[in-house]
Amino acid sequence: MSKTAAPLLAIEQLTAGYGPITAIKGVSLAVTAGQVVSIIGANGAGKTTLLKAVSGMNRATRGRIVFNGREITRLAADRIVSLGLSQVAEGRQIFAHMSVADNIELGAYLFHRQRKRQLIDEGKEAVYTMFPVLAKRAGQIAGTLSGGEQQMLAIARALMARPTLLLLDEPSMGLAPLIVRDIFRTIEQLHAGGTTILLVEQNARAALQVADYAYVLETGRVVLEGPARQLADDPKVKRAYLGIG
Amino acid sequence: MESFTLTQQLLQFMVTGLTIGSIYAMVAIGFNIIYNVTEVLNLAQGEFVMLGGLIMVSLHVALGLPLVAAFAATVATVTVVGMLLDRLAIRPVRQPTVMSLIIATVAASMIFKGLAMLIWGKNPYDLPAFSGREPILLGGLVIQSQYLWVIGFMVLVTVLLALFFNRTILGKAMRACSDNGAAARLVGINTQQMVLLAFAVSAAIGAVAGITLTPIALMDYDRGAMLAIKGFAAAILGGLGSFPGAILGGIILGLIESYGAGLLLSGYKDAYALIVLLLVLFLRPSGILGGMAAARSKRV
C-alpha cells in the first residue's frame, strides 16, 4: 500500500462505545482509494462499533475520522452519506415493509432532493443489471425476500447513492455458502469497477481473499495489519481465524 | 313530512354517524402520522382541531376574509403551530423516551387550551356553513350540506395522503423512518426533518377537521381533549398506525355514537367512545386492521 498519497479514509486513534462500555480503543486505520480493505475479528471484537462510528450512527468519544480530506468525526449520519460514504449495516436493515423498488428509490434519496433525475435512472439501471433478481422482484415487499436477496437489496440501495467509499458490515452473515460466494463475487465486481470498500467479516478466509489490505481486530484493538496476502500466510492468523495449523 | 318512518330515521342517524366519524377519522389519521414516525401519541392532536375551528372563526367571521382564503390561512397557521410543537416541546426534551414525549404533548395541549381561552374566551363560536344552511332533501332524508363537506374533505385528505405516501419521495422517506429509523439515516434521510414534517401534516389535517366541523357543532377552547380521545379511540379501534384502520375506526365510532345517542341514551354520547376504547384494549389490542401478516405494511 502506498503511504505517500493521502488515504480516502483515515481513522486516527478512535475510541468509541456505548455509554460506560468502551468497545474500541485507539483504533487507527487507513483505506486507500480503489482498494478493498478488510477488517477481520471474532464476534464482539468491535467491528460493527468501528463502522458505526465512521458512518455517524454512533459517536466516537476520542480520535478523528477523516474522509476525502474532510473531518467527519462529529457529522450527522445523513450528512456523511451526502459526502459519498455509504454503509450496508449489519443484519441488512432494509425497509422490510416497503417494496423492493421503493427501497432502491430511497437509496437515491439525496439525488431526489437535488432533483438529479439522471443519476437516479442510471443508478437503477446499474443495480438492476448487477442484480437481475431484484428487477424481477421490484414490486415485492422487501421483507418477503430470501436472506441473500435482502443482502443484495441492501447493497443495491447503498450503491444508489453512488458512494466513493462503501462500508460493508458482515454481508455474508447467515447466508448459505452458495449465496456467500455470490456476495463475494459482487464485492470483486465492485472492486473491479473502482469502488473503494471497507469490509468487515467473520468469514476471514473470503475477506482476505478479496482484500488488498487487512486489519485484525481483537477486543477493540488492532493487533495485526498488512497486505491481505501476507496476513493470510501469517501463522497466528492461520491458527486463530482460518482454522489451519 | 311531519313524521319520519323508522327507516328514514335510521338512515338519518347513519348520515350523522358518517359525518362525525369522518371527523374522528381525520383526528385518528393525524395520530397515526406522528405515531408512525416517532412512536409518540400526540395527545395535543385535538387542540389542532380546536385551533382550526377558532382561527377560522376569527379570520372568516371577525376579519371578514373570504371563505377560501380564510380556510387556507387557517390551515397554514395551524401547520406552523404543529411545527412549533415539535420544535419547542418535543425536540428539546433531554432524555427523549416515548413516555416523556407523550407527557410533553399533554403539557402542550394544556398550554394550547389555556392560550385559546385567553384569546377567545369561554363561549362557543359559530361559523357559517360553507354552502349555506339550506338542507338538501334526498329520498326523504334531510341532509345538511355541511355534512357533505365534512365527508368530502375526509375523502380528499385520504386521497392526498395516499398519493403523498405512495408517490412522492418525501412520503416514502416518512414511511422509511417508521419502517427502520436507522436505515433511513443511512440513506441520508434527516429523521428530525421527517418528524417536523409529520407534525406539520398532522396539524394541517387537524385544522381541516376543525374548520369543517365548526359550522355543525360550534367550537370552543375546551373541545380539544374530547376530540383527541375520540380520535385516539378510532385509531386504536382501527389498529394504531394503519390509515385504512383510522378511517374504518373513525366511521365505526361515529356510527356507534350516532345510533347510540339516537336509539339508546343520548346523554351517554361521549361515553360510547370510551367504552369502545376499553373493549378494544381488552379484546383485540391490535385493532381491526392491526397485526395483519407481517409482510404487509402495517404503516400504510
Ligand SMILES: Nc1ncnc2c1ncn2[C@@H]1O[C@H](COP(=O)(O)OP(=O)(O)O)[C@@H](O)[C@H]1O
Ligand atoms: N448497543 C450496544 N450496547 C452496549 N454494548 C454493545 C452494543 N453493541 C455492541 N456492544 C458491545 O460492544 C462490543 C463490540 O461489539 P460489536 O462492535 O458489535 O462487535 P462485532 O461487530 O465485532 O461483533 C461487544 O462487547 C458488545 O457486547
Ligand SMILES: [Mg+2]
Ligand atoms: Mg458486528
